[in-house]
Amino acid sequence: FEKLQKLPIAFYDSHPHGEVMSRLSNDVDNVSGTIAQSTIHLKSGLIAIIGSLVMMIILSPSLTLVSVMIVPMVILLARVITKKTSDLFKEQQVQLGKLNAHAEETISGMLVVKAFNHEEKVVTEFNAVNSALYEVGLKAQIWSGFLMPLMNVINNIGFAFIAIVGGILAMENLITIGVIASFVSYSRQFARPLNELANIFNLLQSGVAGAERVFEIIDEQEETADLPGSITLENSKGHVVFENVVFGYRSDVPILENISFESIGGSSTALVGPTGAGKTTIVNLMTRFYDVTTGRILIDGRDIREYTRDSLRQCFGIVLQDSYLFSGTIKENIKYGKPDATDEEMTTAAKMANAQDFILRLPEGYNTMLSENGGNLSQGQRQLLAIARVILARPAILILDEATSSIDTRTELHIQEALLNLMQGRTSFIIAHRLNTIRGADNIMVIDHGEIIEQGSHDLLIKQQGAYYQMFFNQFKNIVS
Numbered sequence: 049f050e051k052l053q054k055l056p057i058a059f060y061d062s063h064p065h066g067e068v069m070s071r072l073s074n075d076v077d078n079v080s081g082t083i084a085q086s087t088i089h090l091k092s093g094l095i096a097i098i099g100s101l102v103m104m105i106i107l108s109p110s111l112t113l114v115s116v117m118i119v120p121m122v123i124l125l126a127r128v129i130t131k132k133t134s135d136l137f138k139e140q141q142v143q144l145g146k147l148n149a150h151a152e153e154t155i156s157g158m159l160v161v162k163a164f165n166h167e168e169k170v171v172t173e174f175n176a177v178n179s180a181l182y183e184v185g186l187k188a189q190i191w192s193g194f195l196m197p198l199m200n201v202i203n204n205i206g207f208a209f210i211a212i213v214g215g216i217l218a219m220e221n222l223i224t225i226g227v228i229a230s231f232v233s234y235s236r237q238f239a240r241p242l243n244e245l246a247n248i249f250n251l252l253q254s255g256v257a258g259a260e261r262v263f264e265i266i267d268e269q270e271e272t273a274d275l276p277g278s279i280t281l282e283n284s285k286g287h288v289v290f291e292n293v294v295f296g297y298r299s300d301v302p303i304l305e306n307i308s309f310e311s312i313g314g315s316s317t318a319l320v321g322p323t324g325a326g327k328t329t330i331v332n333l334m335t336r337f338y339d340v341t342t343g344r345i346l347i348d349g350r351d352i353r354e355y356t357r358d359s360l361r362q363c364f365g366i367v368l369q370d371s372y373l374f375s376g377t378i379k380e381n382i383k384y385g386k387p388d389a390t391d392e393e394m395t396t397a398a399k400m401a402n403a404q405d406f407i408l409r410l411p412e413g414y415n416t417m418l419s420e421n422g423g424n425l426s427q428g429q430r431q432l433l434a435i436a437r438v439i440l441a442r443p444a445i446l447i448l449d450e451a452t453s454s455i456d457t458r459t460e461l462h463i464q465e466a467l468l469n470l471m472q473g474r475t476s477f478i479i480a481h482r483l484n485t486i487r488g489a490d491n492i493m494v495i496d497h498g499e500i501i502e503q504g505s506h507d508l509l510i511k512q513q514g515a516y517y518q519m520f521f522n523q524f525k526n527i528v529s
Contacts, residue, residue, distance in 0.1 A: 115206060129195045144181055293306070334477075375419060385441030
């Protein structure tokens with residue numbers, strides 16, 4: 049779990065959350081269970097084998113040589129079986145991850161599933177994945193089940209050889225019947241833990257399959273370490289500069305090309321443009337969720353890679369279109385932005401975010417428990433809490449990514465007022481499709497295909513009658529006409 053906290057956002061972009069959860073829970077549990085079970089039997093088995101072998105050598109070195117001849121056969125059989133079960137157990141864990149990923153995705157999107165009446169479809173899809181898991185699991189168990197019966201056959205063959213050789217030695221008066229009987233007893237004690245060790249080796253294949261998936265995460269590259277001599281960003285002025293920034297989530301597909309702009313401290317910059325133009329990517333680069341391919345980003349005159357990542361991110365406050373709230377009380381969620389804040393500071397932040405009124409109307413007020421992602425609140429209420437959380441953190445730079453796009457008009461007025469309180473005196477970057485929300489921005493940048501095609505104030509861009517003018521006219525053509 050600690051490793052997951054150190055992985056970059058790119059890892060979570062490319063791995064289904066349910067599949068990651070399966071590795072964290074099922075695979076780790078598989079490994080720990082296998083280790084615990086195997087360790088106990090391994091210790092007792094080795095002691096029994098050594099003790100039995102010593103007594104067999106004392107009784108008859110000749111018969112001992114006959115007994116240990118079955119060991120290579122046992123090893124060969126175990127290798128053949130485990131080679132097959134190893135692949136099957138690996139596939140079983142993969143299918144289990146897919147099953148968890150499908151279940152997590154379906155539960156998270158249950159509202160959409162029900163809205164489109166796709167309950168039967170998702171059940172069919174689940175059954176298909178579950179059937180694949182069942183089939184590969186059944187094959188793994190069948191192959192695992194072959195081991196012990198075949199081991200018993202080999203042991204019986206070994207006992208037969210001991211009886212034959214013992215009989216020959218007895219006929220030549222080289223050994224007594226009593227010694228043979230004792231030897232057979234010890235040889236059984238020798239064979240029993242040997243069988244258990246072979247079975248443990250087979251059982252380990254399931255643990256190894258889980259361990260490989262766990263170690264795949266452990267081997268994942270963490271976020272780039274801070275450079276030697278990195279400094280702490282304190283009391284930032286919020287002066288942001290992009291210099292010829294080029295970036296792509298894949299090296300062969302650039303998303304941003306030669307992005308250059310400057311936002312002075314306390315100014316507001318709006319980013320507008322079609323979906324997929326690169327607006328969110330620009331703000332993600334500022335917080336170093338991703339690092340630029342070429343070019344550089346400066347805050348207060350220094351390349352952001354010269355700052356420690358933690359101190360850099362502390363100077364940012366982010367309000368997303370659908371901000372995440374954690375299970376817990378409203379108080380805990382607001383204080384997430386500043387855990388050591390006083391209750392007075394928290395309530396002040398809630399008032400500034402226009403969240404105080406609805407909070408006090410709840411039965412438990414600030415101690416009201418929220419379900420996962422605040423499912424027992426409206427989207428507008430969740431946004432107000434997210435704004436209060438950022439106000440409490442008092443960041444130097446603010447990022448608003450479609451913060452009001454899914455809100456009704458009445459709630460939007462409350463949120464707009466809260467955002468104005470939040471933006472006061474802070475460098476702000478606003479991503480919006482509703483152009484009426486960014487008319488007052490100091491600078492508006494029009495992004496298209498990863499490039500800045502226009503920038504300036506609202507009035508200047510309207511006068512130029514370029515791309516921004518067309519976007520504005522299309523949204524408000526009825527009013528303009």
